Amino acid sequence: MIKRRIVIKWPNGKQSIVQEGEDWIEEAEKAGIDIPTGCLTGSCGACEIDVNGKTIRACITSIQYSKNKELKVELLYDPYW
Numbered sequence: 001m002i003k004r005r006i007v008i009k010w011p012n013g014k015q016s017i018v019q020e021g022e023d024w025i026e027e028a029e030k031a032g033i034d035i036p037t038g039c040l041t042g043s044c045g046a047c048e049i050d051v052n053g054k055t056i057r058a059c060i061t062s063i064q065y066s067k068n069k070e071l072k073v074e075l076l077y078d079p080y081w
């Protein structure tokens, strides 16, 4: 299966071109974004980010193709983490 390319727009103004299925946390690090993590199993919510307005848990979600081929990321901050 051919993996499709996706443009990611990060909150720091950087832009990445990645293939679907890549890891959110690794791609964020390459772009200079540190996504906070805790459990890395999907249960704590520390790694939640908004992708095109939808909240995902970055540690258990791979980068998914979008029809408009572009994903805009917003970071969520939890003062308790």
Ligand code: FES
Residues within 6 Å of the ligand: 036, 037, 038, 039, 040, 041, 042, 043, 044, 045, 046, 047, 048, 057, 058, 059, 060
């Ligand atoms: S690090 Fe806990 S849900 Fe992702």
